[in-house]
Amino acid sequence: GQQVMQIPQYQHVQEGEDFTTYCNSSTTLSNIQWYKQRPGGHPVFLIQLVKSGEVKKQKRLTFQFGEAKKNSSLHITATQTTDVGTYFCAGPTTIYNTDKLIFGTGTRLQVFP
Amino acid sequence: DAGVTQSPTHLIKTRGQQVTLRCSPKSGHDTVSWYQQALGQGPQFIFQYYEEEERQRGNFPDRFSGHQFPNYSSELNVNALLLGDSALYLCASSLTAWEDGDEQYFGPGTRLTVT
Numbered sequence: 001g002q003q004v005m006q007i008p009q010y011q012h013v014q015e016g017e018d019f020t021t022y023c024n025s026s027t028t029l030s031n032i033q034w035y036k037q038r039p040g041g042h043p044v045f046l047i048q049l050v051k052s053g054e055v056k057k058q059k060r061l062t063f064q065f066g067e068a069k070k071n072s073s074l075h076i077t078a079t080q081t082t083d084v085g086t087y088f089c090a091g092p093t094t095i096y097n098t099d100k101l102i103f104g105t106g107t108r109l110q111v112f113p
Numbered sequence: 114d115a116g117v118t119q120s121p122t123h124l125i126k127t128r129g130q131q132v133t134l135r136c137s138p139k140s141g142h143d144t145v146s147w148y149q150q151a152l153g154q155g156p157q158f159i160f161q162y163y164e165e166e167e168r169q170r171g172n173f174p175d176r177f178s179g180h181q182f183p184n185y186s187s188e189l190n191v192n193a194l195l196l197g198d199s200a201l202y203l204c205a206s207s208l209t210a211w212e213d214g215d216e217q218y219f220g221p222g223t224r225l226t227v228t
Contacts, residue, residue: 033158033171042203044217045146045158048169088155092172101157101172 002027004091004104012110019079021107023072023089030092032065032072033101038085079111115140117206117220125226126194134189134223138206144168145187146217147179148203156203162187191225199227 003026013019023032031050035043047056049065049072056063062075072089086108090101118137126132138145144163148156158171162181181187185206191198201224205217 031172035155035158042148042205042217042219043155044205045148045161045169045171048158048171090155090157101155103155 002093002102004089004102006087006089006104006107008107009105010108010110012112013079015081015111015113016078019076019083019109021074021087021089021109023074023104025070025091028069030069032069033090034063034072034074035088035090035103036085037088037106041085043088076109079109081111081113083109084111085109117204117218119202119204119220119223121223122221123224123226125228127228128194128196130194130227131190131192132194132225134191134202134204134225135186136189136204136206136220137186138204139218142206142208142218143185144207145181145185146205146207147187147189148205149173149198150201150203150222152200159189194227196227199225201225 006023031048033048034046036046037043047063052069053067054065060077064073074087076083086106088106089104093102117139120135146161147159149159150156159173159177160170160179161168165181176192178190201222203222204220207217
């Protein structure tokens with residue numbers, strides 16, 4: 001079945017270091033979304049990528065959609081303690097006649113001051 | 114200081130009907146996002162409103178529409194309801210759309226059941 005995997009599962013970094021999480025889908029995606037979930041909170045939508053090879057930036061966050069539209073990455077430059085949380089990618093399910101998303105396995109980021 | 118409020122808390126509709134859900138953002142917030150959370154699933158982004166316009170939209174069909182009023186409150190409308198629309202609908206507010214994208218405050222949600 002359709003799967004969306006993320007690596008690494010968990011990463012801890014020193015504040016100021018960079019961080020990257022990778023998302024890989026077993027199927028081609030029409031688009032991909034990224035969410036961030038802070039400890040104890042709801043997943044919050046960060047961005048949506050639609051075009052092959054698309055790159056978008058939000059301050060220190062850089063999102064990329066692969067050329068084949070089967071993978072994506074999120075890179076954080078110079079992490080801060082406020083970046084702590086779990087980052088999920090999500091893509092549309094290929095199940096017919098449904099609008100649901102399949103969420104990736106998530107990458108939990110811990111930032112040490 | 115009131116947080117994000119949503120109404121109604123629960124709603125039961127039948128297939129084919131239309132529904133309107135309402136959200137008042139946290140005081141001082143100007144951006145409202147709507148999410149759908151099916152049972153056992155993570156919230157899925159529907160759309161976001163800022164300055165009374167839809168800024169971003171997720172993978173939801175045109176049956177899902179919204180509106181933001183001058184006082185920043187918002188409505189989510191769903192037409193031609195399907196059984197699969199049964200879910201908890203969450204509203205989240207924030208201050209400006211992209212400065213701190215993850216600083217969103219969630220309301221308690223509206224539980225919609227479609228029979």
